[in-house]
Amino acid sequence: MESHITYPHFGPLTLLFKAILQELEVPEERIVNPSTPNKRTLALGSEHSPEWMCTPFKLSLGSQIECIERGANHVFQIGGIGTCRASCYGPLQRVITEDLGYEVKFTNIDYHLPFDMMRDLQSVSNNFNIWQTLKALRKIWVKNYSLDLTEHLINFYRGMEIEKGETDRVAKEIYDKLFSIHKVKEVKKYHKQIPEIFKEEVQIDEEADPLKIGIIGEIYVVLEPLLHLDLYRRLNNLGVICRNTVSLKKFTDLPAKLNPFVKEYYKIYREKARPYIEQYCGGDGQESVGATILLRELGWDGMVHIWPFSCMPELSAQSVIPSVTNDIGMPVLPLIVDEQTGETGFQTRLEAFIDMLKIKRENERNGKPQEKISWETFNYD
Amino acid sequence: MTENCDCPKKEGMTSIETLSKEEILESTQEEIALEVSSDKYYLGVDVGSISTNLAIIDSQKNLVESVYIRTEGRPIQSIQQGITLLKEIVGENFQISGVGATGSARQLTGLVVGADVVRNEITAHSLASLNENSEIQTIIEIGGQDSKIIIIRNGLPVDFAMNTVCAAGTGSFLDQQANRLEIPIEEFGDLALKSNNAVAIAGRCTVFAESDMIHKQQLGHSEEDIIRGLSEALVRNYLNNVGKGKEITGPIMFQGGVAANVGIRDALRRSLIKQNKIKHEDDIIVPEHYDVMGAIGVAILVMNKIVKNPEIKTKFVGWQIPDINYQTKGFECKGCPNICEIIEVLMGEKVIARWGSKCGKWDV
Known part of the structure; x- marks a missing residue:
């Protein structure tokens, strides 16, 4: 039977999955693109999930069922042997879809096992040999850099734009362009231009004195707008510039994995977290703590910590974060999301948090003038 | 994206609004002498999940009149009712120079009354508390759906936390149980004080608490003991959930609807003294107008705005609000x-x- 492949909706990095399948030359007609999830997707997922499972599982299951109904019979997603419940997403979803009467193949790639990952990518591809797969992976990681960069740029420029909606328009053009180029050299060349394009096309308020807020937490919730209730846009609308500290580069950044002189981004965070959490505690727990410390050192104003109800790694992080806050003076706002759509409490907390950060910053500055804010000083990659 | x-x-x-540059400067500076014009009055409206509070302050930030009624899930009607009650007290010709809206229904309230400032309730509360007593180090607020802690150092808020997942440890938890026991919530606190022997009750979840209560009732424990047990459960939940990891020191301002409950006040006091967070009973201050602090806070914000920019004309719809459909x-x-x-x-x-x-x- 011909396989019709689908992939998870993953916030802005949905495009990465799309890029992976494109580079592996899976024919267009054999790809089932997931539609933007909504409340009904979540309800559909919850209906067929164990009650105690975390929200990302429910949402991805809902999205899968929608795609299966549209003809997909092969799910390509991330998973594997990680040390949180994400590792049982694939197997559990396979059993559930089986019970529902579908025959679906699951391919779960895992960054802990680079060789298995290569094999999995090869099995998804259009009869590639290992060399072709490697070449495709090269294009993928290069595009991953550009996607991450664009996302960070959006959350920087949107917080200060004068004409509302300008940043989103520019971003859309960039995403479209990124998908139309296939040569690694050209992608790399375009990558260098991306910050310039934003600078030229988006008019920002030169007088703006935005707060800098980092977003830490469970990767799926940090990235998927339905689950984080449009957190980035909310912050941007409140005149704050923000960035997330998670990325799927963990999976794709092969050069950093192989090069002994380059430290992968998440390893930097983990090292910072070591005085508080010594060992890898699954998911992004350790990274959340590490990023808080790193961003304080870089002079950021605060953090928003967001995770799905009952997420074990982030709960571990949450339990040490108050002592981190005490030691280094970095306020962290914890937000737990589940199936609720009540946004008032969410908005109230954000507004109050920002009010508090503004007062705190003014007090710390003690009359000193504001620093000039620019993309170069904001970006720490 | x-x-x-x-x-x-x-x-x-x-x-949506957060603090403007001027407001921040103001809160970080010493009290600025305001031009006194005694004939100006400002109205604050705080519509929360449980209660709707209205407060009128004069230009010395003194409370002139206030109204506290239940929202009962109908915010617009309760605003209209509140305005009607205020109108009866102050008269139709009373001039309002500015209106502020806060509380979880602030957006809707802002529209209905025509607010000049719409601001979140946490900021409003800390402002009102600091206005009442500038020495405080901690604000504990337990409201209907939210409970929060604000840590103040040198007169500035430096950290805060709010309940995260559900309404455990808030007023609605007490409300639920009072309903179940068929005791008016107003008598709840006094009953708790009559008990000398608190019964252990689960505080994490209303459902667990309820099954505990049923069990304890059937064992034959007195109502007073169960209510005291509930009060302690709520305080325990608050301190371990919202107050977790926060440096709670006195003087503490205790406010929000639940501050009316003497049973909870007592439980909080005992618990904090036991944990060595405070030394004296007087370290917990319940402000005189604990129930309308949000409304006072937002009225102060409006006053600051209007005093700075006297040319602003208020958007207040007027005392005819109750008649508008x-x-x-x-x-x-x-x-x-x-x-x-x-x-x-x-x-x-x-x-x-x-x-x-x-x-x-x-x-x-």
Whole structure:
């Protein structure tokens, strides 16, 4: 039977999955693109999930069922042997879809096992040999850099734009362009231009004195707008510039994995977290703590910590974060999301948090003038 | 993030405000001498999940009149009722120079009363508390759906936390149990004080608490003991959930609707003394107007704004608010996969606002 492949909706990095399948030359007609999830997707997922499972599982299951109904019979997603419940997403979803009467193949790639990952990518591809797969992976990681960069740029420029909606328009053009180029050299060349394009096309308020807020937490919730209730846009609308500290580069950044002189981004965070959490505690727990410390050192104003109800790694992080806050003076706002759509409490907390950060910053500055804010000083990659 | 939404992109959400530069400077500086004009009065309206509070202050930040009523899930009606009650006290010709709205229904309230400032309740509360007593180090606030802690150092808020997942450890937890025991919530506190022997009751979840209570009732424990046990459970939940890891020191300002409950006040006091967080009983201060602090806070914010910019004319709709027919309607937008729930507010026949859309397509 011909396989019709689908992939998870993953916030802005949905495009990465799309890029992976494109580079592996899976024919267009054999790809089932997931539609933007909504409340009904979540309800559909919850209906067929164990009650105690975390929200990302429910949402991805809902999205899968929608795609299966549209003809997909092969799910390509991330998973594997990680040390949180994400590792049982694939197997559990396979059993559930089986019970529902579908025959679906699951391919779960895992960054802990680079060789298995290569094999999995090869099995998804259009009869590639290992060399072709490697070449495709090269294009993928290069595009991953550009996607991450664009996302960070959006959350920087949107917080200060004068004409509302300008940043989103520019971003859309960039995403479209990124998908139309296939040569690694050209992608790399375009990558260098991306910050310039934003600078030229988006008019920002030169007088703006935005707060800098980092977003830490469970990767799926940090990235998927339905689950984080449009957190980035909310912050941007409140005149704050923000960035997330998670990325799927963990999976794709092969050069950093192989090069002994380059430290992968998440390893930097983990090292910072070591005085508080010594060992890898699954998911992004350790990274959340590490990023808080790193961003304080870089002079950021605060953090928003967001995770799905009952997420074990982030709960571990949450339990040490108050002592981190005490030691280094970095306020962290914890937000737990589940199936609720009540946004008032969410908005109230954000507004109050920002009010508090503004007062705190003014007090710390003690009359000193504001620093000039620019993309170069904001970006720490 | 570009969602595949074909709606025209406009400003994402409707008017939201945080502190402006001037307000920050003000809160970080010593008290600025304000020009005293005794004939100006400012109204603050705080519509929360459980209660609706209105407060009028004069230009010395003194409370002139206040009204505290229950929201009962009908915010617009309760605002109208509140305004009616105020009108009866101060008279129809009373001049209001500025109006502020706060509380979880602040957006709607802002529209109905015509607010000059719409601000979140946490900021409003800390402002009101600091105005009442500038020495305080901690604000503990337990309201209907929210409970929060604000840590103040040198007169500035430095950290805060709020309840995260559910309404355990808040007023509605007590409300639920009072309902179950068929005791008016007002008598709850006094009953707790009569007991000398608290019964252990689970504080994490109302459902667990309820089964505990049923069990303890059937064993034959007295009502007073169970109520005291409940009060202690709520305080325990608050301190371990909201107050977790926070440096709680005195003087502490205890406010919000639950501060009215003497049983909870007592339990909080004993618990904090036991944990060595405070030394004396007087370290917990319940402000005189604990129930309308949010309204006072937002009235102060309006006053600051208007005193600075005397040219601003208030948007206050007027004392005829109770006579205006306000309506709200909800529908789902089918324009894109987001399926936003849109709320439409009508004043008479006229649509005065819509919100709820992610893309801003429906904003008026």
